[in-house]
Amino acid sequence: xxxxxxxxxxxxTMAGGDTEVRQGWTLEAVDGEITYVGPAEDLEPxxxxxxxxxxxxxxxxxxxxxxxxxxAMTLFRGSADDMPLTPWLEEKIWPVEAKLDEQDVYWGTxxxxxxxxxxxxxxxNDMYHHPEIGARAAIxxxxxxxxxxxxxxxxxxxxxxxxxxxxxxxxxxxxxxxCIHPMLAPHAPYTCPRELLExxxxxxxxxxxxxxxxxxxxxxxVAASMETYGRRPVQAMDEVGLFSVPVSAAHCVHLDERDIxxxxxxxxxxxxxxGSNLKLASGMAPAQALLDAGARVGLGTDGCGSNNNLDLxxxxxLAALIAKVREDDPTVVPADVALRMATIGGAQAxxxxxxxxxxxxxxxxxxxxxDLDAPHLHPRHSLVSHLIYSARASDVHTTIVDGNxxxxxxxxxxxxxxxxxxxxxxxxxxxxx
Amino acid sequence: xxxxxxxxxxxxTMAGGDTEVRQGWTLEAVDGEITYVGPAEDLEPxxxxxxxxxxxxxxxxxxxxxxxxxxAMTLFRGSADDMPLTPWLEEKIWPVEAKLDEQDVYWGTxxxxxxxxxxxxxxxNDMYHHPEIGARAAIxxxxxxxxxxxxxxxxxxxxxxxxxxxxxxxxxxxxxxxCIHPMLAPHAPYTCPRELLExxxxxxxxxxxxxxxxxxxxxxxVAASMETYGRRPVQAMDEVGLFSVPVSAAHCVHLDERDIxxxxxxxxxxxxxxGSNLKLASGMAPAQALLDAGARVGLGTDGCGSNNNLDLxxxxxLAALIAKVREDDPTVVPADVALRMATIGGAQAxxxxxxxxxxxxxxxxxxxxxDLDAPHLHPRHSLVSHLIYSARASDVHTTIVDGNxxxxxxxxxxxxxxxxxxxxxxxxxxxxx
Numbered sequence: 001x002x003x004x005x006x007x008x009x010x011x012x013t014m015a016g017g018d019t020e021v022r023q024g025w026t027l028e029a030v031d032g033e034i035t036y037v038g039p040a041e042d043l044e045p046x047x048x049x050x051x052x053x054x055x056x057x058x059x060x061x062x063x064x065x066x067x068x069x070x071x072a073m074t075l076f077r078g079s080a081d082d083m084p085l086t087p088w089l090e091e092k093i094w095p096v097e098a099k100l101d102e103q104d105v106y107w108g109t110x111x112x113x114x115x116x117x118x119x120x121x122x123x124x125n126d127m128y129h130h131p132e133i134g135a136r137a138a139i140x141x142x143x144x145x146x147x148x149x150x151x152x153x154x155x156x157x158x159x160x161x162x163x164x165x166x167x168x169x170x171x172x173x174x175x176x177x178x179c180i181h182p183m184l185a186p187h188a189p190y191t192c193p194r195e196l197l198e199x200x201x202x203x204x205x206x207x208x209x210x211x212x213x214x215x216x217x218x219x220x221x222v223a224a225s226m227e228t229y230g231r232r233p234v235q236a237m238d239e240v241g242l243f244s245v246p247v248s249a250a251h252c253v254h255l256d257e258r259d260i261x262x263x264x265x266x267x268x269x270x271x272x273x274x275g276s277n278l279k280l281a282s283g284m285a286p287a288q289a290l291l292d293a294g295a296r297v298g299l300g301t302d303g304c305g306s307n308n309n310l311d312l313x314x315x316x317x318l319a320a321l322i323a324k325v326r327e328d329d330p331t332v333v334p335a336d337v338a339l340r341m342a343t344i345g346g347a348q349a350x351x352x353x354x355x356x357x358x359x360x361x362x363x364x365x366x367x368x369x370x371d372l373d374a375p376h377l378h379p380r381h382s383l384v385s386h387l388i389y390s391a392r393a394s395d396v397h398t399t400i401v402d403g404n405x406x407x408x409x410x411x412x413x414x415x416x417x418x419x420x421x422x423x424x425x426x427x428x429x430x431x432x433x
Numbered sequence: 434x435x436x437x438x439x440x441x442x443x444x445x446t447m448a449g450g451d452t453e454v455r456q457g458w459t460l461e462a463v464d465g466e467i468t469y470v471g472p473a474e475d476l477e478p479x480x481x482x483x484x485x486x487x488x489x490x491x492x493x494x495x496x497x498x499x500x501x502x503x504x505a506m507t508l509f510r511g512s513a514d515d516m517p518l519t520p521w522l523e524e525k526i527w528p529v530e531a532k533l534d535e536q537d538v539y540w541g542t543x544x545x546x547x548x549x550x551x552x553x554x555x556x557x558n559d560m561y562h563h564p565e566i567g568a569r570a571a572i573x574x575x576x577x578x579x580x581x582x583x584x585x586x587x588x589x590x591x592x593x594x595x596x597x598x599x600x601x602x603x604x605x606x607x608x609x610x611x612c613i614h615p616m617l618a619p620h621a622p623y624t625c626p627r628e629l630l631e632x633x634x635x636x637x638x639x640x641x642x643x644x645x646x647x648x649x650x651x652x653x654x655v656a657a658s659m660e661t662y663g664r665r666p667v668q669a670m671d672e673v674g675l676f677s678v679p680v681s682a683a684h685c686v687h688l689d690e691r692d693i694x695x696x697x698x699x700x701x702x703x704x705x706x707x708g709s710n711l712k713l714a715s716g717m718a719p720a721q722a723l724l725d726a727g728a729r730v731g732l733g734t735d736g737c738g739s740n741n742n743l744d745l746x747x748x749x750x751l752a753a754l755i756a757k758v759r760e761d762d763p764t765v766v767p768a769d770v771a772l773r774m775a776t777i778g779g780a781q782a783x784x785x786x787x788x789x790x791x792x793x794x795x796x797x798x799x800x801x802x803x804d805l806d807a808p809h810l811h812p813r814h815s816l817v818s819h820l821i822y823s824a825r826a827s828d829v830h831t832t833i834v835d836g837n838x839x840x841x842x843x844x845x846x847x848x849x850x851x852x853x854x855x856x857x858x859x860x861x862x863x864x865x866x
Contacts, residue, residue, distance in 0.1 A: 074811070078818035082757075082767035115808035278754035279822070281763040308822040309809045321711035322755075324515075330714040334515035375548035376742045378507070378854050379861035385511035389712070389741040394827030421811050428812035 003047055004029040004403050009055025009369060010383065013037055014062050014344045014358035019336040019384050027060060029365035032403030037359045053405075058369040058397055059383055061339075062358050063122025064312040065346025068212075068250035068271035068300025070128045071112030071137075072105045075428055076305040085218060085280045093305055096431050097129065104431065105130040107423035109137035114415045115310045117143065117406045119393035122366035124310075125248060125271065125300070125350050127185040127212050132168050135180050141414045142404050144366060146248075146350055147172075148185035148212045151200065153192040162199065169207050179364075179402050181209075181352060183248065188214035189233050190224040197240055210246035210269070210351050213237075216259070217251035218282045234259035234268075243268055246351045250300055251276075252290070253283040260286065264293035269349030272341065274318035276302030284322050287341070288332040298346030311393045316342040320388055335388040364402050371397035436480055437462040437836050442488025442802060443816065446470055447495050447777045447791040452769040452817050460493060462798035465836030470792045486838075491802040491830055492816055494772075495791050496555025497745035498779025501645075501683035501704035501733025503561045504545030504570075505538045508861055509738040518651060518713045526738055529864050530562065537864065538563040540856035542570035547848045548743045550576065550839045552826035555799035557743075558681060558704065558733070558783050560618040560645050565601050568613050574847045575837050577799060579681075579783055580605075581618035581645045584633065586625040595632065602640050612797075612835050614642075614785060616681065621647035622666050623657040630673055643679035643702070643784050646670075649692070650684035651715045667692035667701075676701055679784045683733055684709075685723070686716040693719065697726035702782030705774065707751035709735030717755050720774070721765040731779030744826045749775040753821055768821040797835050804830040 004027075011022045015037075028036040030046045080092035105128065116124060123144035128134055131149040138145035149165045151158065169182040184207070186192040186200045204211050216222060216233040229236035234255060237243065243266035250271040252263065263270060272285050290297050299315040301307050316338045323333035347357025356366045372383070376390045399407040406414055437460075444455045448470075461469040463479045513525035538561065549557060556577035561567055564582040571578035582598045584591065602615040617640070619625040619633045637644050649655060649666040662669035667688060670676065676699035683704040685696065696703060705718050723730050732748040734740050749771045756766035780790025789799045805816070809823045832840040839847055 074808075076814075077809075077812065077823060078814035078816075081815070081818050081822065082764050084763050088763075111808050111811060118808060275754065278758045279763065281757040281761055284758060304823075308818065311809070311825075318754075321708065321751075322758075324714040325711045325717060325755075328714055330517050330521075330712065331515050375507075375544050375551060375850065375853070376510075376744070378544060379510065379857045381509075381511035381861065381865070382514070383511075385514050385741065389514065390510060390737075392744075392825050392827055394825055417808065420808070424812045428814065432814070 003049040005049045005052040006055045009058045009060035012061040015360045029403045062343040063366040066121045066124040067298035067346045067349045070303030072108030073303030073305045074111045075108040102133045104427040105133040109134040111420045113141045117399045119311045120368040120396035122401045144179035146181045148183040151186045153196045183212040185212040204245040212248045215249035216254045253285045264295045269296045271300035273300040273302045276306040284326040296348035298349030335385045338388045369398040436482040438482045438485040439488045442491045442493035445494040448793045462836045495776040496799040499554045499557040500731035500779045500782045503736030505541030506736030506738045507544045508541040535566045537860040538566040542567040544853045546574045552744045553801040553829035555834045577612035579614045581616040584619045586629045616645040618645040637678040645681045648682035649687045686718045697728045702729040704733035706733040706735045709739040717759040729781035731782030768818045771821045802831040
């Protein structure tokens with residue numbers, strides 16, 4: 001029996017979305033499942049842990065959920081910035097991706113996991129080539145991941161990729177001993193013909209896994225959908241039947257009122273990616289309207305080709321900041337709402353809210369300690385404000401996934417960083433030669 | 434003779450705006466003045482330093498210039514978020530500011546300096562009450578500062594404040610033994626009647642110091658100016674003669690084409706404050722158009738009431754990101770331009786480009802070392818891209834102002850942080866009781 005106990009921290013549980021800061025509480029987990037969160041004096045210990053974690057001077061909260069990324073794209077970081085999306089994809093990204101081998105994906109993903117663990121991310125939704133290799137990196141690091149292999153209808157081997165994705169998904173969908181939650185990932189409506197989408201929907205239903213897709217990212221996406229379907233992307237996908245299964249949709253920038261209604265009614269998970277959307281000049285998603293309509297809204301970093309980091313806390317700040325200027329209203333997406341999107345909202349966007357996203361008995365123990373000993377976190381008017389508007393990823397002191405400590409006192413426990421640096425440097429040199 | 438030498442770092446000098454990364458260069462400074470930046474083998478040492486600074490694994494560049502802030506407002510951090518500007522100022526900020534005493538300003542400013550030094554800021558342009566106390570905090574910490582006492586025409590003691598500001602400015606304007614560069618600070622066109630502005634302009638000319646002012650921050654500012662002057666704020670201030678002396682103008686969000694021309698022609702320094710402008714829903718300043726017109730454009734954090742931190746690197750990232758979505762063009766404000774705004778552009782905005790903003794012989798030695806040993810800074814396609822799009826303030830390893838090391842290996846050398854925490858906590862408790 002593995003017992004984890006965290007004592008002395010201030011705690012935000014996010015249970016039911018609650019952002020109240022609790023003093024004098026303790027968290028206990030047994031074999032990776034949270035068994036107690038409450039006043040220290042009321043704890044009936046399961047047994048004594050080897051060594052309780054001292055959370056004094058820290059804030060304990062659920063780990064951040066990165067609801068959309070392509071982790072191995074750390075390999076592309078800084079290789080092509082300040083470009084429009086289409087030439088960026090067609091000239092800079094896809095030609096290099098065509099050369100990727102399994103080692104590249106393993107170490108690119110490992111570097112991404114290292115970066116995320118340092119930044120307090122405890123779960124990431126990943127769409128990329130060689131998903132079985134990305135998943136291997138996550139398993140080796142002890143990270144929670146929703147892997148999916150990207151399905152592009154425009155590729156000659158689309159059939160083969162779908163068969164492989166079914167196989168891969170089936171392998172992991174039956175196992176609950178690992179922190180791996182597979183999805184199926186048709187890339188986007190504009191890159192997947194209707195027949196492929198329909199077969200993926202059928203497979204998702206059969207395998208009981210969600211679909212991960214890019215949706216309504218740019219104006220051009222809307223124009224392409226109008227041309228193909230005579231409808232905007234969300235309405236077209238509704239008509240195709242995509243939302244008859246659980247869907248995690250990245251971006252959702254260009255939505256009209258009807259689109260927003262559909263996203264909310266069909267309970268589509270939205271991964272709002274403000275950093276990537278700004279950097280590629282895609283636009284600003286209607287986050288507050290989606291929340292008001294009752295959608296499942298989380299946050300994503302997108303890949304390091306377009307962000308250029310995997311810092312989910314930065315996305316939370318960006319989400320809070322840009323919503324205000326988008327709506328010309330400084331009261332929208334306040335700090336507590338941004339914090340919800342970064343945690344329980346992300347879990348909802350991935351259909352994982354029953355197991356992660358808040359600190360409650362019965363859920364898996366994915367949590368972080370944020371060190372409050374920094375000038376930018378003083379004085380202490382509001383810790384929720386400080387988290388969203390002033391803290392940085394580097395303030396994360398400890399990251400725990402499924403009850404296992406992956407980072408403590410800014411040191412990783414499961415990843416050899418020097419090897420990761422060497423391997424990604426090798427890969428980058430070969431790929432960009 | 435105090436000799437500082439930094440060896441083994443990669444160097445971006447920013448001389449003439451150059452962002453090329455140099456390998457194998459050394460920097461030497463004698464008594465705070467840079468005497469050599471160039472290939473290590475060509476250095477003719479002034480003498481041997483006590484201990485050369487090892488920059489290996491780091492990037493050496495000019496310190497960041499925070500071209501607009503109210504440092505003591507660290508005291509307000511997190512006390513009132515997600516509110517519109519006018520009730521925020523009138524209900525939350527000004528009533529508390531009326532209670533500020535000298536101790537509050539000293540420790541609030543000291544905490545802000547600590548935060549900035551940790552974030553690689555080596556100079557800040559500060560407008561606040563009790564400027565002589567803020568300047569005392571900067572002198573005690575060894576920080577470079579442009580202090581100015583805020584002049585509000587709407588206050589009953591405006592006359593007294595102007596006399597005090599003249600006195601204070603005269604005291605420091607004659608001294609070049611300190612890193613203190615005073616300015617005069619009429620708060621804004623909408624809070625200062627024309628007569629007061631004219632008297633401040635006259636004083637600035639007489640004392641040979643620049644003016645620091647808020648300008649065209651909100652739509653309401655534009656409306657107020659139209660009502661008072663029948664012109665937009667920039668055109669009104671031009672007509673009043675403000676730009677006949679050097680001016681550092683914060684915000685400059687709401688500018689039309691003629692305004693942009695005037696700002697460029699009159700060489701007005703602009704402190705672009707994207708974080709504050711987003712958070713208060715003020716808008717997005719036309720940074721690229723100002724740069725294209727040839728204006729002096731730097732970056733500011735604004736005060737912690739509206740930001741909520743003093744992280745200039747975050748402002749550089751925000752400036753690069755929001756320009757793209759503002760102009761619907763991902764090629765505007767690329768990484769090198771953002772880096773220029775954060776360094777030499779800021780120096781230009783403060784009329785200090787002859788002494789800081791780049792690493793060149795003859796300038797004062799204000800510089801930082803950024804530690805590159807982090808997952809989010811790998812692989813190494815472009816260090817300029819990594820700085821702007823992926824690095825964080827916490828990657829700053831060493832901060833040097835006027836040749837003095839104020840922070841090394843994440844430890845401050847001149848500020849007692851525990852005392853600062855205790856004092857600002859006391860102040861916050863009293864002020865917000």
